[in-house]
Amino acid sequence: QVQLVESGGGVVQPGGSLRLSCAASGFTFSSYGMHWVRQAPGKGLEWVTFIRYDGSDKNYADSVKGRFTISRDNSKDTLYLQMNSLRAEDTAVYYCARKTGGRYCFDYWGQGTLVTVSS
Amino acid sequence: QSALTQPRSVSGSPGQSVTISCTGTSSDVGGYNYVSWYQQHPGKAPKLMIYDVSERPSGVPDRFSGSKSGNTASLTISGLQAEDEADYYCCSFAGNYIHVFGTGTKVTVL
Numbered sequence: 001q002v003q004l005v006e007s008g009g010g011v012v013q014p015g016g017s018l019r020l021s022c023a024a025s026g027f028t029f030s031s032y033g034m035h036w037v038r039q040a041p042g043k044g045l046e047w048v049t050f051i052r053y054d055g056s057d058k059n060y061a062d063s064v065k066g067r068f069t070i071s072r073d074n075s076k077d078t079l080y081l082q083m084n085s086l087r088a089e090d091t092a093v094y095y096c097a098r099k100t101g102g103r104y105c106f107d108y109w110g111q112g113t114l115v116t117v118s119s
Numbered sequence: 120q121s122a123l124t125q126p127r128s129v130s131g132s133p134g135q136s137v138t139i140s141c142t143g144t145s146s147d148v149g150g151y152n153y154v155s156w157y158q159q160h161p162g163k164a165p166k167l168m169i170y171d172v173s174e175r176p177s178g179v180p181d182r183f184s185g186s187k188s189g190n191t192a193s194l195t196i197s198g199l200q201a202e203d204e205a206d207y208y209c210c211s212f213a214g215n216y217i218h219v220f221g222t223g224t225k226v227t228v229l
Binding site for chain 2: 109
């Protein structure tokens with residue numbers, strides 16, 4: 001069955017960096033686009049970034065553009081999110097989610113990893 | 120990339136119907152037939168309930184239905200059940216891989 005497992009969350013100081021990973025299994029990872037979506041404590045969902053199945057194209061929410069970088073290693077079935085210049089408002093649970101093939105939605109989600117930006 | 124507008128909360132008794140609205144703009148909801156809805160129970164990951172405005176993934180009960188008119192999409196839950204109590208989020212494609220989520224609605228089963 002499809003599984004997405006995020007890791008790499010933790011506590012980081014403002015201005016610091018963190019890299020999240022999302023290990024995929026149960027499907028052909030290299031055939032699917034992938035997203036990162038985040039949720040601040042007690043708040044709603046916010047789309048963060050997307051990468052095409054082959055890594056050839058990406059886009060970012062304005063709130064993270066220039067600070068976050070999405071990437072993937074299809075040989076390792078793993079998605080990444082490099083987060084630099086972190087701010088308090090980046091504190092959230094970060095979910096990786098699979099783009100439904102041929103559709104514009106998210107059909108499978110990981111369990112999330114918590115990132116806390118605090119001094 | 121402003122969040123889509125949803126009511127903070129809706130409620131209904133078991134067996135009743137509730138409808139959640141999701142209002143955007145012509146750049147997102149009104150511009151594409153790519154509205155999806157997600158159910159989220161506390162402490163859990165979101166679950167896809169509706170995609171492409173009104174399509175249900177396999178396994179989602181037919182009590183859940185979606186529609187759209189202009190810049191506003193709607194999710195209707197008919198025959199409300201206790202397990203439907205959760206937060207619900209709409210989401211719209213907004214071009215160039217960008218997606219916008221709604222503000223979220225808490226559904227309470229009385």
